[in-house]
Every structure is written in structure tokens, then in C-alpha cells.
Amino acid sequence: MIKTLNHLPHPHEDGATLAGHFSDLAPPLNDRQAHLEASRCLYCYDAPCVNACPSEIDIPSFIRHIHTDNVQGAAQKILSANILGGSCARVCPTEILCQQACVRNNAHECAPVLIGLLQRYAVDNAHFSQHPFQREAASGKRIAVVGAGPAGLACAHRCAMHGHDVVIFEAREKAGGLNEYGIAKYKLVDDFAQKELDFLLQIGGIEIRHGHKLGDNLSLTELHQQFDAVFLGLGLAASKQLGLPHEDAPGLLAATDYIRELRQADNLAQLPLADRCIVLGAGNTAIDMAVQMARLGAHDVNLVYRRGIEDMGATRHEQDIAKANQVRLLTWAAPEEVLLNAEGQVRGMRFARTRLVEGRLQTTGETFELAADAIFKAIGQAFDGAALSDPLARELKRAGERIEVDEQLRTSIPGVYAGGDCVSLGQDLTVQAVQHGKRAAEAMHAQLMLNVEAA
Ligand SMILES: Cc1cc2nc3c(=O)[nH]c(=O)nc-3n(C[C@H](O)[C@H](O)[C@H](O)COP(=O)(O)OP(=O)(O)OC[C@H]3O[C@@H](n4cnc5c(N)ncnc54)[C@H](O)[C@@H]3O)c2cc1C
Ligand code: SF4
Secondary structure, three states: OOHHHOOOOOOOOOHHHHHHHOOOOOOOOOHHHHHHHHOOOOOOOOOHHHHHOOOOOOHHHHHHHHHOOOHHHHHHHHHHHOOOHHHHHHHOOHHHOHHHHOOOOOOOOOOOOOHHHHHHHHHHHOOOOOOOOOOOOOOOOEEEEEOOOHHHHHHHHHHHHOOOEEEEEEOOOOOOOHHHHOOOOOOOOOOHHHHHHHHHHOOOOEEEEEOOOEOOOEOHHHHHHHOOEEEEOOOOOEEOOOOOOOOOOOOEEEHHHHHHHHHHOOOHHHOOOOOEEEEEOOOHHHHHHHHHHHHHOOOEEEEEOOOOHHHOOOOHHHHHHHHHOOOEEEOOEEEEEEEEOOOOOEEEEEEEEEEEEOOEEEEEEEEEEEEOOEEEEOOOEEOOHHHHOOHHHHOOOEEOOEEOOOOOOEOOOOOEEEOHHHEOOOOOOHHHHHHHHHHHHHHHHHHHHHHHHHO
């Protein structure tokens, strides 16, 4: 349990009622709805939706399969480009990716083709008697993958397909990365992350070793010696700090820590509830945190951001979800002081009002206070540098705090690749991580086969 919130009460509703508040945010399409929606696709030549999909799914092609009642074929098409197509269908911000690009996304058409829901329909309704992808002949090569998040899993699956043997080293008890521990509970319901993992592992040739942490009981030096290639899919394991006094006070914590507990809880009624809470941040994590607290029964949920609404990282769709859940969005306010009660627990926060002066954010001199039983920080994730502490790992070139890679996901050390949130390429999205993992696997395979031919 989250020790820093031990002093708080539990939700008023029972576990079963609360579970009902965390059911599917976007319910699936039925057969008829899917068929009708598929018929809206124009099967565009050089389809803009495909260009907008980070994992390059052939969208018109899978939609055509749905339209011709070939759900199996549709799923195979999706999964051949994105082996985590089931979770991406649920968590992708399609409103800024494929659906934004869809030619039907204009005032005359009412809405874009609902690509995300069609993708979910295909993957959920395809019933494969065996894993849809076969392994190539054994290559005799061994690949180490560090981190079993979307990037690491996608890399492992593609390497296994090419006949390589893969060992995934994962620090945590369960695989899945943020699909298991981070994504809002109402986006990935019914243990979907573990079901998708089981499906992915059916390819064979992938072993997962839990409790192995790079920079702790595992070093890049040993992996580099023992394996033919290494992929780092470490994600962003640390949370950014406010840099204010009392940051460790009971009642103040990273939103991701609470979300992790919430996702793993068997009974939501056992969680601590902050009836009045403040969420600091402006991205999707902040929205997820605020909405989940509201759904647990909090009455006063304030999401506070130091800039304006148009600067928020959260998409308009996410902001609408927050508003629909009675989350109050307060902008132009920067955290100034954590306010404590006589027991040293959080009782609120003082904010400084802000404004832009010649493009620079400044405080106006005006302040205000908000009462709160807990404050959740959702001001961004950071790379955990401790993972790269052994002599070889220290040699990895960095782009800022993250690992530097080229277009083929190669790091500065030959044979070591990296992808997902821990690198500086692209956006921090599940679908982007999957694409990195897939592309890194292809690059590794090409290099390993080149070495075989040259030998
Ligand atoms: C709260 C939250 C909500 C989000 N919601 C969405 C969303 O709705 N839609 C979306 O597209 N994206 C969302 N994202 C972003 C998305 O989850 C990430 O972009 C994606 O998970 C990145 O995948 P990854 O494999 O790079 O990293 P991760 O998913 O973080 O996986 C990294 C894995 O590496 C392991 N690991 C870390 N360090 C070590 C080590 N030293 N040794 C061994 N193993 C290690 C971790 O335990 C983990 O299993 C969200 C992110 C957060 C934080
Ligand atoms: S842009 Fe829209 S209409 Fe065109 S192929 Fe993609 S989903 Fe179909």
C-alpha cells in the first residue's frame, strides 16, 4: 500500500460498485456497428491515416477485411505491423494520430472513420487456433532485451520470429511495463495487458527473467559479453520533482505511484481516498490521475497547470474526459508552497498566479491557496540514470538525459540498441514504443545476418 497516504480514509462505495466505475471507457463495437463503420472507409490511395500511424498499420486494408467479414485477416494485418495492436487500439490517442488524418475528418462528414474501435473489433474477435506468426529456422543467435514494456516486448517478438532466442530481463514482478502498471484502469480493463502478453509469448523462443534490474543486479557489460545483441527498453522509471520543501511529506506523491497501486488492487475499496485533491501537471497522466480519483469518489479534484489550456499536453479529448468527470482545470498557477497541518501531513498548496511576459512565464505576485488531503505530481517522467551505472553503460551517448539512438535505434555502442520512452526519438506513446522495438529488431536481425554471411 501507499504508505504516504496511510492516514487517509477509504472510498465510501464497496469494491464491486467501484469496479463498475472503471469499466471500458469506450465500449467495443458489435458486428453490425463494425460493418457499418467499415463501410465508411474510402480505401484511400496513399492513405493519410497510414502515414499518421507510428506503427505503419495498413489501415484501409484491415478495414476492407472487416467489411468483407474476414476478421481473422484484419487482425493478422494489424498484428503483423503492431503485435500489441490490441492494447494500442485501446490506448492510442487516435484523435491526434490516424483519426485526425482521416479524410472523413471534416465538417461535412461529422466524424472520421473510427479506426481505433475497428482495430479493437478485429483483434478482439479474431480467434486463432495457433499463434498467427511462425518462427523462422533457428539462427543460433541470442538476444538480450532489458525491460518488458511495449518496446521490449515488440522487439522480443520480432527477434523470435526471425529465429533468434531472446531473454528479457525485467526488474518488476510482472511484464507489460506501463500497460500493466501505468495506463488508466478504464482504458485497459480485464487484465488485458497479461492476456496480450500470453498471446505474444506463444511465438516461442522468449524467456522472461523477473527481478533482474540493470544497474543493480545486472550490468550492460555482462549482457554485451554473453549475448549477440542487446536491446534497452527501460522506459522512464523516475518521476520529476517539484523542487519545493516538504516534497516527502505524507500526502504528496507521484501520480504514477498511485496509479500503479490502483491498477494492481484486487479491491478498489481498500485504496486510500483523497476526498479533496490536487493534481499537478497538464499531460495525459495528470488527466488519468484526476479522473481516476474522481471515479473513486473524491468530491473536489483540481488539476492545476502553470500555463494556459492551449499549452496542455493532454489532448482535447482527454480534457473533455476530465470535465465529464467533474475535474476542475485551473490554469496559470504555479506551485509555491506545500502546506502542512500540525501532524506534518499535506493540508493544501499555495500557488502563485502566472502570466506570459514577452514569451516568458512569470509570476504576477498574486497567490492563492487550495485545501487538499493529497497532492499528486504528474509533471513528467524522467530517465533513471542509475540503470546505466556500469563501466560500459556509462559510455552510452546520451541525448539530454535519454539514450541517443540513430534512425535504426542503434546506440553509440555497437550491438546495443534502445527504444521506447528511454530514447529521444518520437513521442512517448505505447504505439511509438512498439514501433521502436520492431524496427530495432529488424536492424539487429539485418546486422546479425550480415555478420553470418561475412564469416
Ligand atoms: C500514467 C501514464 C499513462 C499513460 N497513458 C498512455 C496512453 O493512454 N496512451 C499512450 O499511447 N501512452 C500512454 N502513456 C505512455 C506509454 O505508456 C509509454 O510511452 C510506453 O509504455 C513506453 O513503453 P516502454 O517499453 O518504452 O517503457 P515502459 O512501458 O515504461 O516499460 C519499461 C519496462 O522496463 C522495466 N525497467 C525499467 N528499468 C529497468 C532496469 N533498470 N532493469 C530492468 N528492467 C527495467 C520496467 O519495469 C518496465 O517493465 C502513459 C504513460 C504514463 C506514465
Ligand atoms: S483516411 Fe479514412 S477513409 Fe481514407 S483509408 Fe484511412 S480510414 Fe479510410
